[in-house]
Amino acid sequence: MRKYIQKHYILFFLSSSIIYLYSCSKSDNNITTPSETNSLNLINSQTINSTPYKIETYIHTDSIIVGYNPIILKIKDTTTSTYITNATILFDPLMTANAGMHRHSGPVEQPIYASSNGGYTGAFMPIHGSTISYDNAGNYTGWTMRYAITINNITYDTVKYNFATKNIKINTQFFTSVAGNDGYTYYIALVTPQQASQKIGIQDLEVSIYRGDNHEALSFTPINNLTITNFYPYMPDMGHSSDNNTIPTNTTNGHYKGSVNFTMGGAWTLNFIKIMQNGSSLIDSTGLEIAF
Numbered sequence: 001m002r003k004y005i006q007k008h009y010i011l012f013f014l015s016s017s018i019i020y021l022y023s024c025s026k027s028d029n030n031i032t033t034p035s036e037t038n039s040l041n042l043i044n045s046q047t048i049n050s051t052p053y054k055i056e057t058y059i060h061t062d063s064i065i066v067g068y069n070p071i072i073l074k075i076k077d078t079t080t081s082t083y084i085t086n087a088t089i090l091f092d093p094l095m096t097a098n099a100g101m102h103r104h105s106g107p108v109e110q111p112i113y114a115s116s117n118g119g120y121t122g123a124f125m126p127i128h129g130s131t132i133s134y135d136n137a138g139n140y141t142g143w144t145m146r147y148a149i150t151i152n153n154i155t156y157d158t159v160k161y162n163f164a165t166k167n168i169k170i171n172t173q174f175f176t177s178v179a180g181n182d183g184y185t186y187y188i189a190l191v192t193p194q195q196a197s198q199k200i201g202i203q204d205l206e207v208s209i210y211r212g213d214n215h216e217a218l219s220f221t222p223i224n225n226l227t228i229t230n231f232y233p234y235m236p237d238m239g240h241s242s243d244n245n246t247i248p249t250n251t252t253n254g255h256y257k258g259s260v261n262f263t264m265g266g267a268w269t270l271n272f273i274k275i276m277q278n279g280s281s282l283i284d285s286t287g288l289e290i291a292f
C-alpha cells in the first residue's frame with residue numbers, strides 16, 4: 001500500500017475515531033464502477049405533502065459515490081406543470097449507525113438555480129461509503145439526504161431519502177481526509193476529472209478543500225486561503241511522474257484549479273505537498289488516487 005495512504009488511514013483513525021468503523025469500504029467484494037453519463041439520472045422523486053410541489057433529484061452517476069457528487073434538483077408545480085425557479089434549498093445530509101450513536105454529515109455545496117439546466121445545482125461529498133441496513137430493533141444504518149426547501153416563504157423539511165453509496169473503481173480514491181497542523185481535520189475531493197473523463201494527456205484538474213469544523217463532523221467550511229506549494233502526479237507501478245503539470249490555485253468556494261498531465265494509462269496518485277496557510281504548512285502531504 002502506498003505510503004500516503006497508510007498515513008491517511010493512520011491520521012483518519014487518530015483524528016476521526018468516530019468514523020473509523022466505516023472507513024474500509026475499499027475491501028468490499030462487489031466493486032462496480034458507477035456508470036457516468038452526460039445526461040442526468042433521476043435518483044429520487046417525491047411530492048411535498050399537501051402541496052403541488054414535486055421534488056426531483058438528479059445526479060450524473062447512477063449512484064452517489066464517495067467523492068464529489070453534483071446534485072441537481074428540479075421543483076415542479078404539478079398544478080401548472082411549471083418549474084419553480086425562486087426556491088431556496090439547503091442540503092443537510094446525515095449518516096447514522098450504531099442505533100444513532102454514530103452521527104455525522106459530509107461537506108456540501110448548497111444549490112443555486114441555473115436556467116441552463118432548469119434546476120438547482122449543488123454538491124455533496126459523503127465522507128465514507130455505506131450500505132443501507134436496519135438492526136433487529138429497526139434502527140437505520142446509512143446515509144440520509146435531507147432537504148430544507150423554502151418556496152414563497154414557507155420552509156418544508158419533509159423531503160428526505162436514504163441512499164447507499166456505490167464503490168468506485170479499485171485503486172482509486174476521489175476523496176480523502178487528513179489531519180491539519182492546526183488540529184482540525186481537512187477533507188479533499190477530486191472535482192475533475194471524474195472517472196469517465198480521465199484519459200491520457202493534459203487535463204483540467206480541480207479539487208475542493210474543506211475543514212471539519214468540529215470533531216463530530218457535523219459541519220464543514222470550504223477553505224479559500226491556501227497555497228499548494230507542490231503538486232505532482234506519480235505512477236507507483238512505474239516509478240515516474242510527468243512534466244507540464246500546473247499546481248492548482250484557489251478560485252472560489254474552496255475550489256482549486258490547475259492541470260495534470262497523464263502521460264499514460266494506469267494508476268496515478270495525485271500528490272499535494274505543503275499546503276500553506278498564512279505562511280505556515282497546514283497540511284504537509286496528502287493525495288488522491290485515480291486509475292484509468
Ligand SMILES: [Cu+2]
Pocket residue numbers: 019022095096097102104128
Ligand atoms: Cu459514518
